[in-house]
Amino acid sequence: MQIYADHAATTKTSPAAIDAMVTTMRETYGNPSSLHSAGQRAAELLADARARIARQLNCEASELIFTSGGSEADNQALMGAARRGAAQGKKHIVSTAFEHHAVLHTLRRLEKEGFEITLLPVYENGLVTAEQVRAALRPDTCLVSVMYANNEIGTIQPIAEIGAVCREAGVLFHTDAVQAVGHLEVDVKAQNIDMLSLSAHKFHGPKGVGALYLRKGLRLDPLIEGGAQERGRRAGTENLPAIVGMAVALEEAAAHRAENTARLIPLRDKLIAGLSAIPHAALNGDAVQRLPGNVSFCFEGIEGESLLLLLDDRGICASSGSACTSGSLDPSHVLLAIGRVHDVAHGSLRLSLGEDTTEEQIDYLIRTVTDTVAYLRSISPVWRELQNGTRPYIIQ
Numbered sequence: 221m222q223i224y225a226d227h228a229a230t231t232k233t234s235p236a237a238i239d240a241m242v243t244t245m246r247e248t249y250g251n252p253s254s255l256h257s258a259g260q261r262a263a264e265l266l267a268d269a270r271a272r273i274a275r276q277l278n279c280e281a282s283e284l285i286f287t288s289g290g291s292e293a294d295n296q297a298l299m300g301a302a303r304r305g306a307a308q309g310k311k312h313i314v315s316t317a318f319e320h321h322a323v324l325h326t327l328r329r330l331e332k333e334g335f336e337i338t339l340l341p342v343y344e345n346g347l348v349t350a351e352q353v354r355a356a357l358r359p360d361t362c363l364v365s366v367m368y369a370n371n372e373i374g375t376i377q378p379i380a381e382i383g384a385v386c387r388e389a390g391v392l393f394h395t396d397a398v399q400a401v402g403h404l405e406v407d408v409k410a411q412n413i414d415m416l417s418l419s420a421h422k423f424h425g426p427k428g429v430g431a432l433y434l435r436k437g438l439r440l441d442p443l444i445e446g447g448a449q450e451r452g453r454r455a456g457t458e459n460l461p462a463i464v465g466m467a468v469a470l471e472e473a474a475a476h477r478a479e480n481t482a483r484l485i486p487l488r489d490k491l492i493a494g495l496s497a498i499p500h501a502a503l504n505g506d507a508v509q510r511l512p513g514n515v516s517f518c519f520e521g522i523e524g525e526s527l528l529l530l531l532d533d534r535g536i537c538a539s540s541g542s543a544c545t546s547g548s549l550d551p552s553h554v555l556l557a558i559g560r561v562h563d564v565a566h567g568s569l570r571l572s573l574g575e576d577t578t579e580e581q582i583d584y585l586i587r588t589v590t591d592t593v594a595y596l597r598s599i600s601p602v603w604r605e606l607q608n609g610t611r612p613y614i615i616q
């Protein structure tokens with residue numbers, strides 16, 4: 221059996237999105253900035269895609285800036301808000317310890333430039349609260365950035381409540397909603413969001429395209445200087461085929477969201493129950509406040525990396541929170557943020573389900589992960605020490 225269980229890393233591009241992209245490439249190759257008819261046809265298609273995406277977020281078309289993806293949207297939001305804050309003498313930013321690196325590494329750069337960063341600690345269940353945000357605000361706070369749903373452990377933050385706290389305090393609120401858009405209800409007005417990042421390839425759109433929602437009236441220095449595209453907010457000829465593909469994929473995701481969610485949650489919970497039966501295993505993140513497709517576990521006494529490789533041999537594409545993939549031996553900052561100790565964090569596994577995941581696949585996943593964990597433990601010196609009592613179990 222072949223199972224793709226890594227939808228949080230990326231998703232298969234929707235056939236309808238591919239068709240729309242190919243058609244756009246063949247037929248609408250003009251530059252949207254050109255005044256001639258070929259350019260104007262492209263500009264019309266661009267405006268249409270913008271309006272369709274805006275409708276899904278409950279914003280105005282003019283409030284969307286197309287980007288090269290989620291990372292660029294995050295960078296633009298943070299760098300822009302920081303510059304704006306500095307101009308007002310405000311150089312304090314509030315975020316959380318378990319953000320995506322696109323946010324964390326941008327904050328690290330801002331810290332070097334003299335900004336003060338407060339990273340809120342995350343509770344053991346993978347959640348932060350609006351109260352924590354409120355308590356961290358200062359008169360010189362220029363920005364709060366809290367992710368909507370975490371990409372590793374799938375936990376969903378109280379975005380509307382955090383938005384209300386920020387709006388009341390008059391502080392800009394950005395959310396990295398890359399894991400949420402297409403999967404959860406998003407309404408930037410109702411949720412008091414000032415800036416929101418999204419990325420098409422996380423909802424069956426193409427890679428290399430995304431958007432930043434920037435609330436009307438907010439003016440940020442552009443990250444990319446050049447032409448006057450995107451109302452002077454992001455230079456560069458628009459990637460029209462990808463933008464059209466993103467609009468198609470987002471509408472599709474929205475149209476099927478209720479049914480997908482209703483189908484995925486029982487599958488997710490069956491997988492969680494099945495893997496919970498493995499001795500000395502623990503679910504990462506809240507069991508309820510989590511993405512419909514996210515299952516994340518730590519297994520004591522094994523290496524997540526070895527588990528991934530063996531699972532791949534057995535037809536399963538999954539992911540591990542341990543960052544060995546990125547050439548570093550540090551365990552995932554997300555798992556550390558929820559209080560997992562290094563040894564335990566190294567034995568992590570993320571299975572992220574998608575629209576085409578079947579119950580048969582869930583059964584195979586439970587069986588295969590259970591067997592593979594048992595096998596890895598049978599050859600693990602750490603497991604032997606745990607078993608003979610020379611090392612205490614951390615996960616009971």
Ligand SMILES: *Cc1c(COP(=O)(O)O)cnc(C)c1O
Pocket residue numbers: 228229288289290291292294320322367369370371396397398399419420422428429430
């Ligand atoms: C994937 C992801 C990103 C990065 O998006 P890209 O389009 O790949 O640059 C940012 N934040 C989160 C939460 C993500 O899951």
